Amino acid sequence: MDKLASLLHTSPAIAWMVAKLVIVFAGVFSLAAVWTWVERRGSAMIQDRIGPNRAALFGKIKIIGLAQPLADGIKFFFKEDLVPHDANKGLFWLAPFLALVPALMGFAVIPFGRSFVSGGQEYHLALLDPGNGMGLLYPLAIGGMAVYGVLVAAWSSNNKWSILGGMRSSAAMVSYEIGMSLAVVALFMRAGGYDPSEIITAQGGTLWKVLPNWNIFHQPLGFIVFFTCMFAETNRLPFDFAEGESEIVAGFNTEYGSMKFSLLALSEYCHLMTASALMATLYFGGWQVPFVQDPSVMLSVLSFLVKMLFFAWVFVWIRWTLPRFRYDQLMHLGWKAMLPMSMVNLVFHAWRMSQGH
Amino acid sequence: MGVVVKKVELSWLDRTYVWPVMKGMGITFQHFLKQLFTPTAKRYTIQYPDMKKEMPEGYRGLHELKRFEDGAIKCVACFMCQEACPARCISIEAEEFSDLNITQGFEEKRPAKFSIDMLRCIYCGMCEEACPKDAIWLRKDYEVAAYDRLSLLYGKWDLMNTYTATDGKERIAQDPTPSVPRRTIAL
Numbered sequence A: 001m002d003k004l005a006s007l008l009h010t011s012p013a014i015a016w017m018v019a020k021l022v023i024v025f026a027g028v029f030s031l032a033a034v035w036t037w038v039e040r041r042g043s044a045m046i047q048d049r050i051g052p053n054r055a056a057l058f059g060k061i062k063i064i065g066l067a068q069p070l071a072d073g074i075k076f077f078f079k080e081d082l083v084p085h086d087a088n089k090g091l092f093w094l095a096p097f098l099a100l101v102p103a104l105m106g107f108a109v110i111p112f113g114r115s116f117v118s119g120g121q122e123y124h125l126a127l128l129d130p131g132n133g134m135g136l137l138y139p140l141a142i143g144g145m146a147v148y149g150v151l152v153a154a155w156s157s158n159n160k161w162s163i164l165g166g167m168r169s170s171a172a173m174v175s176y177e178i179g180m181s182l183a184v185v186a187l188f189m190r191a192g193g194y195d196p197s198e199i200i201t202a203q204g205g206t207l208w209k210v211l212p213n214w215n216i217f218h219q220p221l222g223f224i225v226f227f228t229c230m231f232a233e234t235n236r237l238p239f240d241f242a243e244g245e246s247e248i249v250a251g252f253n254t255e256y257g258s259m260k261f262s263l264l265a266l267s268e269y270c271h272l273m274t275a276s277a278l279m280a281t282l283y284f285g286g287w288q289v290p291f292v293q294d295p296s297v298m299l300s301v302l303s304f305l306v307k308m309l310f311f312a313w314v315f316v317w318i319r320w321t322l323p324r325f326r327y328d329q330l331m332h333l334g335w336k337a338m339l340p341m342s343m344v345n346l347v348f349h350a351w352r353m354s355q356g357h
Numbered sequence B: 001m002g003v004v005v006k007k008v009e010l011s012w013l014d015r016t017y018v019w020p021v022m023k024g025m026g027i028t029f030q031h032f033l034k035q036l037f038t039p040t041a042k043r044y045t046i047q048y049p050d051m052k053k054e055m056p057e058g059y060r061g062l063h064e065l066k067r068f069e070d071g072a073i074k075c076v077a078c079f080m081c082q083e084a085c086p087a088r089c090i091s092i093e094a095e096e097f098s099d100l101n102i103t104q105g106f107e108e109k110r111p112a113k114f115s116i117d118m119l120r121c122i123y124c125g126m127c128e129e130a131c132p133k134d135a136i137w138l139r140k141d142y143e144v145a146a147y148d149r150l151s152l153l154y155g156k157w158d159l160m161n162t163y164t165a166t167d168g169k170e171r172i173a174q175d176p177t178p179s180v181p182r183r184t185i186a187l
């Protein structure tokens, strides 16, 4: 790192920052692209079909259809880029970025491996170093911004289906956010801080010698609430009201085509990645490896990746298992089930801590 | 009359919603694994250009005009099929010939031209039913496609050779005997 930095005439800290940026954003982006393929293949397998297995590099190398996202990308670039006549042009252009940026930004605080020291300098495997004062409040806040992408896309395209979709997603947003935040607050109490590194450190070691000391085993109720809210937040089935294909055409992205549509679709997958990373960090010990006291850096990154990809797969899995809720049902669930549940969770753990556990 | 809808009583476990979701996920995952470990040949999907469906007995596909072993056409140009065809897509032109050395010789009549417009044909099989000589069959080939309309107007030699590759027969493009009008024989 030092050599590279001197080669580029920068300080090691800046070189490291740039490297991290490239790794994280390129990684999340390409994982999201690959996940479009995983989703299609996975759904096909679940429904006893085969799925996209034909796209081949240079017409020869098929590798079980992995070239599909690439082919889709090229196709999207060459499609005609239509803007509806009565759409609000500026906002219409802005919306895909408004959707994509928060989806990616949430990832910034999540540590994807343990910090290490090299050459007297400490390197953190997260875009924002621990102790930045924002901690896990930041992804929650950014997650709240995500609805703007959907809403702006819906509003600016001046289409009734879109507006219905956007309205639904903003209505849904109000009902799950509080429950989710309360569930996370209970975690902050347990860790004694809201920095992701503190939360991860609190999850090291084992519980009763047989289980890893992960938050899920301490707060299963909170996990269920948080998990459900994550589905609502990423706008995916069973809560994909913003884009109910069967009832409101394609919801907020009805009017979108070519690369703008692809950005909207990709932002959903980026969001999915960020949500899975959050879940892995908050409830499954982040980069902690079960039963290993001090994992090496590589092992910790691998452990984090495995957890994250597992949850990303669960997102796909659930999507092809459950039918869509009505959106009043989500509000019912949010206000009458998840909010009380997370409150009970919070009060119960507060009580337990006051008893000195 | 109103219908009494029987309400399903859910157990408390089902009403948590978490357990039924996990059951559902179990089912989908079973399907996932089953499909994942089924070899391609045994999956429900037939990957068309690579694999082809074996058509059932009695399938009505592309026609074949049958021939005798010596290559003579079985059809005697009786026009029965042309009359029977509901789509009016067969057109025949007959010719006379005579050669008692070959199987077909005593029939003294055969099609000089025999064409079926495959774009109009509805594959109903009426021609096959009507034929007194068993000379036209609808068989199992279903890949009837071409780039222009004219190439789907199958002529006599096209129809006689439609299944040569499948049956391992040789292609023919000529009748074994030339056409001989009756009056030349009489002379």
Ligand code: SF4
Residues within 6 Å of the ligand: B081, B084, B085, B086, B087, B088, B089, B090, B116, B120, B121, B122, B123, B124, B125, B126, B127, B128, B138
């Ligand atoms: S299959 Fe039916 S439509 Fe086709 S040529 Fe025979 S009789 Fe005519």
Ligand code: SF4
Residues within 6 Å of the ligand: B074, B075, B076, B077, B078, B079, B080, B081, B082, B092, B127, B130, B131, B132, B133, B134, B135, B136
């Ligand atoms: S194919 Fe059969 S029915 Fe048709 S003209 Fe020939 S012999 Fe007659």
